[in-house]
Amino acid sequence: MRSILIVLSGLLGFAAPAQAGETPWQAHLDMLQTRVVTTSADMTDADGMPLLAWEAKLAPGWKTYWRSPGEAGLPVRLSQNGTDIDILFPVPERFELFGLETYGYSHAVLLPFRPLSVSDGGVSVSASFMVCKDICVPFDATYDVPASALGADFSPHDIRVATWMEKVPARAGDGGAGLAIDSVRVTGPVGRQHVVVDAHADAMLTAPDMLAEVNDMVHFGAPKVKITGDGRSARFVLAAMTGKKPLDLRGEQIRLTFIDGQGHAIERILDLPEK
Structure with missing residues (x-):
């Protein structure tokens, strides 16, 4: 992330015993509250x-960050015993x-x-996250479940968690709306490259x-979008910003999230062509 004002003050949250369905709220100054909520056995996977x-509730004006926060901020990270947990990030x-x-x-x-x-x-889960408004503040917290x-028979959080799960881009399939990425290529010289999807x-x-x-050294702004054909196809042109030492995107791996604007999204990891 670029140089911005960050408050570093050992802002730690400590775990308290969980109640039925959730850990207690932890207050992080007056910026946000966080906790971990559980779901019922109905949402347990095949491996048990x-x-x-x-869960985070943010005070007005404060924001926390996606896995790729862009030009500022740090992503939410969860871990167990120092090993990162795969977070299912909503759009x-x-x-x-x-x-x-x-x-x-x-x-x-x-x-x-x-x-x-x-x-x-x-389960004991550790979290690190940042919130920003006029300043940016990092926090660490631990939650003991x-x-x-x-895996209880009932959880009051099932519907809420399911609602947010619907906002997570599909890693396989068409997102329930026939979404597909047809092609991806790189245009332009190194330092002024665009990704065309x-x-x-x-x-x-x-x-x-x-x-x-x-990767962390490459950022993309909002794409230029041209809807084509019968309104069901689109071309996206994304300008790459690679800092003082330009990176040639050809041959690199890229993760694309395609959002249709109607509540559906897919995610794909692809290799950019070398030519």
Whole structure:
């Protein structure tokens, strides 16, 4: 992230025992509150792993960040015993912070995840995250979920977590709306390259969007979008910003998130052509 004002003050949150269905709220100054909520056995996967969600309620004007925050901010990270947990990130909002384009969440968010393992004592999850408004502040917190709170017959959070799960881009399939990425290519000289993506959907596209991720050294702004054909296809042109030492995107791996503007999205990891 670029140089911006960050408050560093050992802002740690400590775990308290979970109640039925959730850990207690932890207050992080007056900027946000966080907790972990659990779901019922109905949402447990085939391996017996429960579905949980990190929940944040943000004070007005404060924002927290997606896995690729853009030109400022740091992503939410969850871990167990120092190993990162795969967070199922919902489609983020676009923000402008200090004139920089960023991606994240305002007001409130639930980030679903499955723990890496469950012990007889339950699950202990560590979190690191940043919030920004006029300044940016990083936090760390720990949440202890006892085994008795996992996989219960009922959870008051099932519907809320399921609602946020619907906002998570599909990693396989068509997102329930015939979404597909048809092609991707790189144009232009190194330092002034663009990624051009062609995609389509079964229904008419309404305000479609494309998010692109390569690595922490490359950022992409909002794409130029041209809807083509019968309104079900679109071309996205994304300008790459690679800093003082330009990176040749050809041959790199890219993660694309295609959003149709009607509540559906897919995510694909592709190799950019070398020529």
